[in-house]
Amino acid sequence: MPPDERVDALEYLDILREAVAARNGWKRILQRCSPPRLARRPRMGAA
Numbered sequence: 001m002p003p004d005e006r007v008d009a010l011e012y013l014d015i016l017r018e019a020v021a022a023r024n025g026w027k028r029i030l031q032r033c034s035p036p037r038l039a040r041r042p043r044m045g046a047a
Contacts, residue, residue, distance in 0.1 A: 015032045019025030 009047060018032070019028045022028045
């Protein structure tokens with residue numbers, strides 16, 4: 001466990017548990033730890 005008070009221990013363990021159970025665990029970690037993606041607005045003049 002990282003020794004940092006900014007880390008939520010329960011969420012950290014939940015992310016690791018999910019990654020271990022998944023075939024592609026690194027993708028689960030990436031998905032859970034990435035900032036939320038903003039919806040793209042349609043470009044002007046696009047059909």
